[in-house]
Amino acid sequence: MNNYIAVDIGASSGRLVKGTLHNEQIELQEIHRFDNSFAEKGGHHYWDVDYLFAEIIKGLQQAKQEGVDSCTLGIDTWGVDYVLLDDDGKRIHDVYAYRDGRTAQAADQLHQAISRSAVYSKTGIQEQPFNTLYQLYVHDSDQLSRAGQIVLVPDYLYYRLTGKIMNEMTNASTMQLLNLDTKEFDADLLALLKLRRDQFARLAAPGERLGMISPELQKRYDLPACELIVVPTHDTASAVVGVPAAQDKPWAYISSGTWSLLGVERSSPLNTPAAMEANYTNEWGAYGTFRFLKNIMGLWMIQEVRREAQNSHNYAELAALALEEEPFRHLVPCNDNRFLNPDSMIREIQNSCFETTGEAPQTIGQLARCIFDSLALTYRDSIHELQELTNETLEAIYIVGGGANNELLCKLTADIAGVEVMAGPAEATALGNIIVQMISMGEVPQLHDARRLVASSFKVKKFSPDPIQEQHEIFARWEQIKTKQIKSKR
Structure with a gap:
């Protein structure tokens, strides 16, 4: 029986959930749960991503203690918030929380240079004051110039576990930087932000098999042998997959x-x-x-x-x-x-x-x-x-x-x-995360079959x-x- 673990982190809590397929039913078991919130420091609000990574490690240790020697693993979180990495892969700055007030006037300022209709035509993304486009617009320019890579929070957590950099596309779309026609980062918007395409990692699609967890991490913390699967890392994208x-x-x-x-x-x-x-x-x-x-x-x-x-x-x-x-x-x-x-x-x-x-x-x-x-x-x-x-x-x-x-x-x-x-089901996000892992590993044929499976497995x-x-x-x-x-x- 294959073990699939969903790391599902929201704005107020996170958990690791194990999924298995048994007798044509999906069975879920919560392995580890932890609180999450942003904190105020120096007049701004930040996420503690080191804490989130540590809690993922704790959850995997718990899974190992409960007999999970091998598994696949997918990560989903909220959208829009990003991590700046230098050329050595080290964080340049704390991770701003999207509810921070620094972007209150950002949209009005940015749209003096490009109209709202032009941005919407390019990206199709609704205007929200916390979109990554506006966050980057007001971010310290020196820090942005030093960024070798700009990734969203779940991409960063994948990186910490595997050493591999990517931008998962469902979450990347929430940045309000992807062009609907080219299916790539929009050149005009990047120019407006004074950023380059090579500061963003490649776009990865849900279902990609990213690779194994770092052997160093596995040995140091006595973790299961985990293969990381790229899932819809935006929690809503995973939740929609889990709709029955x-x-x-x-x-x-x-x-x-x-x-x-x-x-x-x-x-x-x-x-x-x-x-x-x-x-x-x-x-x-x-x-x-x-x-x-x-x-x-x-x-x-x-x-x-x-x-x-x-x-x-x-x-x-x-x-x-x-x-x-x-x-x-x-x-x-x-x-x-x-x-x-x-x-x-x-x-x-x-x-x-x-x-x-x-x-x-x-x-x-x-x-x-x-x-x-x-x-x-x-x-x-x-x-x-x-x-x-x-x-x-x-x-x-x-x-x-x-x-x-x-x-x-x-x-x-x-x-x-x-x-x-x-x-x-209330667990739709973790379910969607796990379903994509199951499809990637060939245990469920395709999305339509998975939704029927969810409908028959949960009230x-x-x-x-x-x-x-x-x-x-x-x-x-x-x-x-x-x-x-x-x-x-x-």
Whole structure:
């Protein structure tokens, strides 16, 4: 029986998950879990990538202790954040976290030199203040000139394990530097940043067998004999691979975690002016696909509220408290940048509500209800946009990731959007990571077969839409709140 290990690292936690195929079922076992967060230093926010590497080593040691002598290994993390390496392969600078405030004005500054429409036409990537394009634009020019290689976080972790440099393409696409036509780094954008193509490693596709873990590491730490497989290193790209869409009817996905990524899988990009206006992105996916999706603020909001409340409730308790509250009383436009990294999420939500309606949520239950109602309404907006942009009627929405466990949010989404919701598996990201390893090693033929395997291996809960009382009034008030928010920005 082959052992496949997924290293799956998100913005708040990471884990190593072992997958095996037994009796035509995928079986998962969590081997090691660890916390993750960025930290403030000298007025900026950074990731501790040495810590992440050390935790991967700990997880592999644990796997060896549990009898795993050999395995394949794939790594996925979040996108956009990068590591600068000198000509000797040493880090030049700490790794900035994408929520750091240094890029607040970067987009406006960069687009004085090249228009937003020109960049979108080239890359198809939505404008987000934290995109790598904008991060590099404001990065110290001396450090950039000394960089022999610029790689994203998961590519760096692969490098630490194998000594081999590459830029995995699904994650590289989030940099807003890849050209949709040439399938390469865009020469004009590199020139604007005063960077060269040879400062970026070759693009590698999911499924490539990269090579064995460093013999030195294996011996020093008593690790399994690991063959590194290039997986979709952007966690959303792996999560989409793990969607159990075994049916042929048109479907969308919501990869629901710290962020909610809502979109469809396409065989070609859709970088039209209308798609740009709606701020949809065309990130590259596994096996020649594109993730046509929209970033929505996601469960970050409830994570921060919970943290500020000293973690006094778990997420199931927060959903139960929300269920007891009056629905749709308090609403906020989730994608407002004020919620990206506020000093206090609770205060920011309260201020937003007060600015638009004159009252604000006070209890933890009211805050949770505000977040879940607002997220569901934001999902509805994006689903309608998505159908208009693709000229396709969606018949199912698959919610995967941690948000699949939130039955209140899943049911709200079905009711408000008027579309059947299929929730699960929560482990879609690790599953997608492992599936690509299985396909690479020939144990599963192709993606379609893998998705059928996921559907038969894991429970997926269906939520059918029911009518909402006074929905027209709710939708009208939601539009007013969004309009007031836009006016207040001006």
